[in-house]
Amino acid sequence: MLRDSRRLRPLVLTLIALTVLVGVNLPPAVAYVQDWQYQRLINSVEYQRQYGKWDVLDLPPDQRVNAIHSALLPTGKVMLIAGSGNKEDMFATRALKSLLYDPATGESKIIPVPDDMFCAGQTLLPDGRLLVAGGTARYEKLDGAVTYAAGAMRVKNENPDVGREIPAGTEFVSPEGKAYRTIRPNVVPPATKVATRAGATVTAAEERVFVESVTPGPQGVTLQPGLQYAITGLSGAAAKDVYGLGEALTLDKQNYQGTEAAFTFDPVAETWSRVDDMDFARWYPTLTPMPDGRVLALSGLDNIGNVLNGETEVFDPRTNRFVEDKGLTQYFPTYPSVFTTAAPGRLFYTGANSGYGPAEAGRAPGFWDMGTNVITPVPGLRDPSLLETAGSAWLGPVQDQRMVVVGGGGIGESPLTTGRIDEIDLDAASPAFRAGPVLPDPVRYPNLTTLPDDSMLISHGSRDYRGKGSSDVLDAHLLRAGPEPGGTLVEAADPHVGRNYHGQAVLLPDGRVLTAGSDPLFDDERNTIPGTFEQRVEIYSPPYLFQGDRPEITDAPAVMRRGQTVPVATPDGARVTKARLMRLMSSTHVTAVDQYSVALDVRAGAGGVEVTLPGRLETLPVGNYMLVLVDDRGVPSEGSMVRVP
Template sequence: MGVLAVVVILGANTPPAWSYVSDYMHDQLINSDDYKSRYGKWDVIELPPDVRVNAIHAALLPTGRILIIAGSGNDTEQFAAGTFKSLVYDPATGRTRLISTPTDIFCAGHAFLPDGKLLVAGGTLRYEVLEPQVTRAAGLMVVKNESPNGGPRVFPKGTEFVSPAGKKFTATSEFTVQPATKVIVKGGAKVTASTTSIWVESTVEGPSGVTPLRANYKITGLIGQDRENIYGLNEKMTLDKQDFQGRREAFEFNPYTEQYERVGDMAEQRWYPTLTGLPDGRVIAVSGLDGAGQVVPGINEIYDPKTKAWTERKDLQQYFPTYPAIFQTAKPGVLFYSGSNSGYGPATKGRDPAFWDLRTNKLTLVPGIRDADMLETSGSVWVGPVQDQKLMVVGGGGVGDSPKSTARIDIVDLDAETPRFTPGPDLPEAARYPILVTLPDDTTLISNGSKGYRGRGASDNNNARIYHPDTNTLSYAADPNVGRDYHSAGVLLPDGRVLTVGSNPLFADKLDTITAPFEQRLEVFTPAYLYQGGVRPAIMAGPDKLSWGKTGEFTTSDPSQLATARLLRPGASTHVTDVEQRSVALEMTPTATGVKLTVPKQRALVPPGPYMLFLTDKRGVPSVAHWVFVG
């Protein structure tokens, strides 16, 4: 009777019993030494509730800590309350610190400067409002100033514009009006009015504020000549859907004081911009949505860290979709646009991979990319040492809320006589938003993403692969535990591990009926190279500053076993876009106590700023990084 009872109980509980056994066996497998030494291991980290943030951006600081930027965190309630967050997380100790965040830098752009500070520019001025929720007519107001006298005029949020018919609109943000320009010509002077575009909305709700016709608007409060010289010209004021709008503020985040330092504003408002560092330490800002929610129409500008100011470059007019993946090539003055981007912009404009020569402002298209209509939400990264000038485009999907996605990996050799994309190995599944992280052994970790737009249909890809540039192949890596899609990021840590953060899916179920929360757990991947046993290479001493074409001497453990030396630029990732990552091969000469390392002479290969120096032994095991500044 007892045996029969046990059999009946087991029969009734076979599914949960088998599930328990299966989970136990899987856990034993992935934690075994043999498995970890072949495929690595993922570990989930849950921060205390009071310091959890919606990770939109992640950057490795030269202190070894991670700056995680949420801003308003894609949360309209946080935005309305003016609650903007940044978190500094120390992966070595687990310590956290919430940082005072001055404006909503949600969806800004960022790039490292020569002194190790992180330039952060743009962000969110206004959230998207869908047509059914639009209650006040709104649109673009072009403010003109016909007087060359005086300096810039700052007008506050709420400044009122009144039409000849008495219709009233107010500015939704503070704006600055420059004086007109005055040029002396034969017989007198030529004055050209300045123009500033701002977003305004009606003072009344409903269709009475709709204004299809253009008119000259007076600005309330101006007197004398100002009343005639400074005025507004409206575009159509409608109750149509209103897109996100960008900010023009810029900051340098100081990694040593862990504070944002205000610098000069950009000439253009930008939401979803890309910032790319140049060989001389300056930074170019490209694309983004402007103050009217439209893609910045090819107006690009350059930041100079010496003056803390931006210069609009009217000679560099080029249009790109938002968050374009634009990289500094080995040639000074020549950038490369891989075609990867993160949305916003027409499907037929600015989508083709191309070289961009800043000296001539000429684009040279590069053919061969497969699934050319699915470059949105794809990832791009240098593969192997940057001296090889090979770049990889991974995954992606159709424009906008498209059901299409691709498993494509294509490689382009920018040094080829006629550069052209060629096929690499395909991913195991189609993937939007793949996380790409360059590793110190010249391989690339490819993880996560989703088949569907923002993970629709519970389509997160909980898998990972290692790309090997020497063989153009993928190898299996342990599966991540946490799904990550839209608003996720990954960065290499100084100890050779990888940190992944974020994920902002629309829904939490296959039927897309349950709203999903923002993923606030962190996860760390320990690659297989850290489970090889034996003694890990170590850098005991050496300079913390190096210069182009110069040699530095480093004391190391067992120099006879060292195989490679690499400088890795710290990552600064958001929206599948990280143009900071690059690995630089150093010439290495063994000494009795260590190695001598020589930095390449070409500044375009090694833009000035912070780098992690990794020494890797003949087994492929890297040292803990030694921070150096090149410049």
């Protein structure tokens, strides 16, 4: 027995050691098996046919940017604009850049930008150029970080014969000797002179500029508004004609400040060009394309850091100039979601916005009549106080005039968030929002992308402000248009990369969806580690790309006109049931007011199909589109670039 027990001892010790080893390594082993099973599942044909697939792009390190704005260009390439990318050191060194990515080849290249387009507005023009207007003139300074008292100075010019340049560094001195300097250059126009029977009436011209004390600390504070400031270097009549009227100059928080600068990007030459400056500086503006190809510039923070008080201007691509429309004076929070509608001269504001503005002003959704400047509110929206960082988009083709508002949160750093999906039919006799599906997770910053099969991809976002508490929502859904209010919500494959603030999504010509950007406030659940900007790009392939052969467009006109019937060559004409024009879209800050789908009449024709375009300008605005044919399985062709002049 003793001999047998000695023989068994090594075996027992080995078994004990193996048991301990398995016990220590069991959790990692189980995790490895679970991950292997998950990867096998999501890469299976059956799964992708039902849910689709996400792929993370492997861009080289020197080709990665802090994407803030995304736009699909008529060349099929995607422009990702960073500017300073929310990095003040990049702003200071003027290391401002954009990335041009070709989804067809995977090639990319960095293109410097001529000004800080961080948090500008953007949209495509009818000739294919990308218009970017506004951006960052100065980064914010938070309470406690302000060294030099600062604020607004109203510069007056009483001379009707000549304007006056106010260079950066111009010094204004108060009656008690306190001095303040301008940060940026400006020009004060001549005064207005109107002839009267008694002679003439002169009304002083006025421009507001931002000034900063030359003395640090509390000594530079002036709380008394309305003091008259002399301009150093002016004397005699000039000193009498041109002067400053100061507002309160304090050490309080200073907001971001906008710029008037505007640029276009030529997608063929791949170069930036400056166009006419806007009349007003704008940071966080919306650029809403009009049916005739002009562009409305709305809202934003001005050169002082205040929300513009309803000043609206129009860009005409034929003249490359902005002109203020003094009849349009509605106040909106920054990045308002304002869309054109099927009714001439009537816009629709969904109430969604991103960022700055008081709770009691410009928050209610409604129709904006451009002739009367009146907004008519619409009722029925659930969680009406949770519209900041909400998404808005057309559901189905634009002819249906059905729009949804998805998710959103409370104003500022509010932890309140909703998963509401509400729909409104803009053509109804009494338009009102109706309750649709509810997302499983409440979400702000959701990306909404209209797809050519009349569904909508809803992806990403976070449950809390800028992803606080590691609250990124790593799921996606497809909202399918149907008779039910808000359509039908079905699950899609889960993205691998979380995206919240500064996230974007754009539809690609091949029917996939490119997503980029994300700027979390923190990188940990306890909110102690400063956030890292997400530079990875991820692309979603919807389920329709896994159903077998796709219909193919072998030839189509590059220019199509309203009301025209045109032939489209395809070997798959017998199974084509729908045709869509998908407008080339741009996206930033949950705002994508230039994306929509236009349904075309389609019928079999010689060598393929014939498609008939709508005849109304409001239904089919001037612009750049992708023609897509959809077969009886809901599978779309690749898009063929089309311009509607």
